[in-house]
Amino acid sequence: MTTLPDGRYIDDAPYEPDTGQEARNAELDMSNGWLVWLRFKEHKLGLISALFLLLSYFMLPFAGFLSPYTPNERLEDHLYAPPQMVRLFHEGEFIGPYVYPISAEVNLENFSWEYIQDRTAPAPLEFFCDGGEYKLAGLFPTTKHLFCAPEGATVFFWGSDRLGRDVFSRIMYGAQLSLTVGLVGITVSFVIGIVLGSIAGYFGGFLDWIINRVIEILRSLPELPLWLALSAAVPSHWGPVAVFFIISIILGILDWPGLARAVRSKFLSLREEEFVRAAEMMGAKPSRVIRKHLLPNFLSHLIASATLSIPAMILGETALSFLGLGLRAPAVSWGVMLNDAQNLASIEIYPWTAIPMLPIIVVVLAFNFFGDGLRDALDPNRS
Amino acid sequence: MAMIRFAIFRLITMLATLLVVSVLVFTIINLPPGDYLSNQINELRATGQQSGIAKAEFLRQEYALDRPLWEQYLIWMGFAPGPNGFAGMLQGEFGWSFEFDRPVSEIVGGALWLTVLVNLAAILFVYAVALPLGVLAAARAKTWVDYTSAFVGYLGLATPNFLLALILFYYGNRYLNLPIGGLMDPKFEGQPMSFEKMMSVLVHLIIPTFVIGTSGAAAMMQRLRANLLDELGKPYVETARAKGMSESRMLVKYPLRVAFNPFVADIGTLLPAMVSGSVLVSVVLGLQTIGPVLLTSLKSQDQFLSAFVLMFVALLTLIGTLVSDLLLALLDPRIRFGGRS
Numbered sequence: 190m191t192t193l194p195d196g197r198y199i200d201d202a203p204y205e206p207d208t209g210q211e212a213r214n215a216e217l218d219m220s221n222g223w224l225v226w227l228r229f230k231e232h233k234l235g236l237i238s239a240l241f242l243l244l245s246y247f248m249l250p251f252a253g254f255l256s257p258y259t260p261n262e263r264l265e266d267h268l269y270a271p272p273q274m275v276r277l278f279h280e281g282e283f284i285g286p287y288v289y290p291i292s293a294e295v296n297l298e299n300f301s302w303e304y305i306q307d308r309t310a311p312a313p314l315e316f317f318c319d320g321g322e323y324k325l326a327g328l329f330p331t332t333k334h335l336f337c338a339p340e341g342a343t344v345f346f347w348g349s350d351r352l353g354r355d356v357f358s359r360i361m362y363g364a365q366l367s368l369t370v371g372l373v374g375i376t377v378s379f380v381i382g383i384v385l386g387s388i389a390g391y392f393g394g395f396l397d398w399i400i401n402r403v404i405e406i407l408r409s410l411p412e413l414p415l416w417l418a419l420s421a422a423v424p425s426h427w428g429p430v431a432v433f434f435i436i437s438i439i440l441g442i443l444d445w446p447g448l449a450r451a452v453r454s455k456f457l458s459l460r461e462e463e464f465v466r467a468a469e470m471m472g473a474k475p476s477r478v479i480r481k482h483l484l485p486n487f488l489s490h491l492i493a494s495a496t497l498s499i500p501a502m503i504l505g506e507t508a509l510s511f512l513g514l515g516l517r518a519p520a521v522s523w524g525v526m527l528n529d530a531q532n533l534a535s536i537e538i539y540p541w542t543a544i545p546m547l548p549i550i551v552v553v554l555a556f557n558f559f560g561d562g563l564r565d566a567l568d569p570n571r572s
Numbered sequence: 573m574a575m576i577r578f579a580i581f582r583l584i585t586m587l588a589t590l591l592v593v594s595v596l597v598f599t600i601i602n603l604p605p606g607d608y609l610s611n612q613i614n615e616l617r618a619t620g621q622q623s624g625i626a627k628a629e630f631l632r633q634e635y636a637l638d639r640p641l642w643e644q645y646l647i648w649m650g651f652a653p654g655p656n657g658f659a660g661m662l663q664g665e666f667g668w669s670f671e672f673d674r675p676v677s678e679i680v681g682g683a684l685w686l687t688v689l690v691n692l693a694a695i696l697f698v699y700a701v702a703l704p705l706g707v708l709a710a711a712r713a714k715t716w717v718d719y720t721s722a723f724v725g726y727l728g729l730a731t732p733n734f735l736l737a738l739i740l741f742y743y744g745n746r747y748l749n750l751p752i753g754g755l756m757d758p759k760f761e762g763q764p765m766s767f768e769k770m771m772s773v774l775v776h777l778i779i780p781t782f783v784i785g786t787s788g789a790a791a792m793m794q795r796l797r798a799n800l801l802d803e804l805g806k807p808y809v810e811t812a813r814a815k816g817m818s819e820s821r822m823l824v825k826y827p828l829r830v831a832f833n834p835f836v837a838d839i840g841t842l843l844p845a846m847v848s849g850s851v852l853v854s855v856v857l858g859l860q861t862i863g864p865v866l867l868t869s870l871k872s873q874d875q876f877l878s879a880f881v882l883m884f885v886a887l888l889t890l891i892g893t894l895v896s897d898l899l900l901a902l903l904d905p906r907i908r909f910g911g912r913s
Contacts, residue, residue, distance in 0.1 A: 406589055406596075409840065409893050413848035414866060414885050415600070418878065421870035422603035504732050508852055511734055512867060527735070537742065546735045553730040 225489075228566040235562020238555035245552065249365050253323035256358035257337045257344050260521045262321050264343060264353040266293060269302045269539045272348045279311045287313040290342035301538050312342035348541035351529055356544055359521050363545065366522040368552065370437045370506040371499040377441025379495055382448030387479050389449070390456025397453070404446040412443050416505060420514045429520035436515050440502045451494065455487050489567045497560035500553040507549055523549050575901065582897055586890050593890075594661070597882045598645050601875050607637055608670045608873045635668060635876070648879070661883070667876030671869065676880050680862055684884065687850065687861040690784070691888070693777050694846050695839070697785035698792055703835070705789075706796030711823060713801060725790035733849050734856040737783045741857060744779050780859060784849040788842050795834055803827035836903060839896030843889045851885075 191199055219227075230236060248255065264270075273288050289306040296303045320334040338344040346357040389400040419439045423432060459465065460483070468482050509515030510524025518525060526545040530536055536543045609632050616624040632638050636647045636654045646652035648667065650660020659665040666676040709721045744750035756772045803809065804827055812822040854863030862881045869878035 402592075406592055409589065409844065409889055410593065410886055411844040411847040411851070411889055413851050414882055417851075417866065417870055418597075418600045418882060419603070421873075421878075422600065424605065500730070507732050508734065511732075512852070512855060514867075514870070536738065543735075543738075546732070549732060549735075550727075550730050554726060557726060557729065 225566045229562055232562035232565060234558045238558040241555050242559060245364065245368060249368060250326035252361040252365055254325060255335050256361040257320065257334055258355040258358040259321035259323050260359050260362040261519055262354060267343055267349050268351065268353045270304055270345050270349040272541050273345050284311065285313050287311040288342055288344055312339035314344060315339055347544045350542055356541060359526055360545055360548055362521045363523045363526055366433055366516060366520060367503060367506060371502040373437035374440035374502040375495050375499050377438050378444040378448060382445035383452055386449035386452025387456055390453035391460055391475060391479055404450055407443060407446045415443055416509060417514055420509055432516060436506060436509065440505050444498055456483060459483055459486060493560060493564040493567050496556060496563055500556040503553060578901060579898055582894055586894050590887065590890060593886045594649060594883060597879055598648065601879045602641060604873055607875055609637055666880045669874055669877040671872050671874045676877050679877065680865060683860055683862045683865060690780055690850050690859065690861055691846050693781045694784040694850065697781045698789045701789040702792040702796060706793040707800065707828065710797045710800035725793055728786040728790035733783055733852050736786060737853050737856045740779050740783060750778060780853055780857060783853050784846060788845055792838060796831060799831035799834060800827055803831050836896055836900045840893040843892035847885055847889055
């Protein structure tokens with residue numbers, strides 16, 4: 190303690206800012222996005238699912254490169270071939286990834302295909318090799334594949350189907366349609382839901398009444414029969430791309446009521462807030478108030494709930510294609526593939542034809558976990 | 573008195589909704605270009621069969637398919653006189669199935685009851701499974717019981733219905749000797765109701781009920797668990813525990829009654845999902861409900877048949893919603909009738 194000339198006292202110890210204080214307040218300085226990320230990270234299952242989904246969607250443009258065959262390439266000598274193992278060691282010696290060539294034989298007792306491995310001649314896989322032509326990202330025609338079957342052998346990770354097409358390659362290509370159908374559908378549903386929901390909630394009155402009745406009617410009807418009826422109306426001569434878009438739009442058209450209802454109820458409470466009044470006083474048009482002042486309030490929450498309705502659409506597409514009213518061959522989707530596997534007898538003898546159901550289950554589960562995690566992370570009322 | 577007024581009000585709303593739905597259904601059915609008969613006429617012309625054309629033309633006139641769409645709608649509904657006077661849905665005339673060449677009512681007759689039966693069984697299954705499991709999951713939150721039921725629930729939501737049907741079908745038949753296909757033994761078809769027939773139907777119902785109900789049960793279980801967990805944190809639960817009430821008795825007496833509401837209210841959202849599921853599962857498992865009928869009639873543009881099936885499906889869900897609304901009003905004293913302030 191020293192005394193200054195003007196009689197004030199001063200502490201001799203050097204000034205030390207309170208480090209604990211700063212650490213405690215760190216959260217206050219973080220951006221909202223970072224906070225959401227921190228909370229989302231806690232949800233381990235959600236995080237893993239998010240990574241998985243990111244990877245899956247990133248893979249889509251390169252599906253052709255990653256798969257050894259093109260989706261409709263038929264190997265007539267290998268109908269219903271069983272899954273082949275890729276091995277590394279041949280007779281105790283490391284020779285890199287290889288497969289054993291297989292050859293088909295008809296079992297004349299129960300009339301099924303049986304395959305015999307030739308264990309003496311390991312055929313190493315080829316990498317960056319030429320195969321069937323496909324378009325990379327749908328734009329650049331090329332014949333390069335990451336790996337393909339060696340001369341005189343085949344590589345069926347997950348077996349081949351009734352027509353001798355590689356199930357693994359078809360699943361990769363099928364992902365392109367099956368995974369995007371939900372995104373297109375949810376976009377349609379999002380746009381309709383937000384527009385109608387905000388009109389109903391912001392303006393109220395007669396418009397609100399009409400939109401509410403429409404929502405009630407659509408919600409009280411079973412979805413699948415309506416989906417069926419609408420997709421039965423799709424002309425059969427349309428191309429695969431047109432059918433794909435119309436099917437996703439059909440899926441979206443029946444999904445918006447739930448979203449619109451959520452938007453409407455938020456608007457009803459928010460439109461009485463003072464910041465809305467202030468914006469209106471300053472002469473903002475309704476469209477501006479809705480876009481700039483109201484929607485940002487709960488858009489993130491809406492996105493989280495939208496994530497949760499994507500799996501329903503993926504399942505819907507699968508069901509429609511499975512019943513033969515959705516996507517049609519030569520388009521490849523997981524539902525189309527399962528349509529081939531409808532027959533119980535063939536699943537019993539050749540169980541690998543039912544493999545496309547695995548990616549469906551995994552993707553739908555991942556979307557559910559991801560959506561749950563996102564919703565928890567974005568919930569502003571969380572303790 | 574207020575209750576009766578409320579019931580009448582709901583009934584009128586339902587009828588109005590049904591009217592709108594009928595317009596919707598009729599529009600959707602007529603979306604595809606052409607109709608069954610004109611397609612058939614074209615085909616017959618191409619193959620040069622004159623006798624068939626005359627019959628098809630006659631049917632076209634008989635069912636007013638040569639008139640403008642709005643007139644067709646009014647005749648179909650029975651609001652306007654057709655070639656044979658008033659003969660529409662309102663008068664109980666459901667039209668003619670061109671593909672099967674029989675009246676619609678004859679084709680769907682038995683299927684209607686079986687559809688109702690399958691859906692009723694599925695709903696009972698949902699309640700029977702979701703109630704105990706949901707309560708258990710909430711009461712033992714964050715233990716292995718909770719996690720297991722959540723995992724099974726998620727799996728139930730993620731597996732497409734029809735796949736579950738195929739899988740269960742296969743294993744049920746293999747290990748439990750459950751019958752494959754149909755809703756009853758073929759020998760009972762067309763037979764009058766008897767005890768053996770009832771048993772046969774019941775045994776055949778096991779797998780369809782399970783398949784249709786699983787996703788609904790999973791969703792409902794999670795909702796009940798969440799609701800119950802919210803209630804369990806409240807002070808009155810603490811009070812009950814503090815005065816020494818046994819856990820199970822306390823659970824049933826207070827929080828469960830509050831958390832139970834959504835159970836009844838959810839019939840409205842549950843039923844459309846059930847009906848959707850039953851259509852799909854019926855097609856896969858070959859049940860004699862209206863599901864397969866709907867699919868074939870939609871594919872062949874057999875318009876009266878598909879329109880009737882769609883209307884029936886809508887009616888079924890609307891009645892279910894009505895019943896749930898009335899039940900809810902009866903059960904929960906906090907819900908007031910009619911006018912909102």
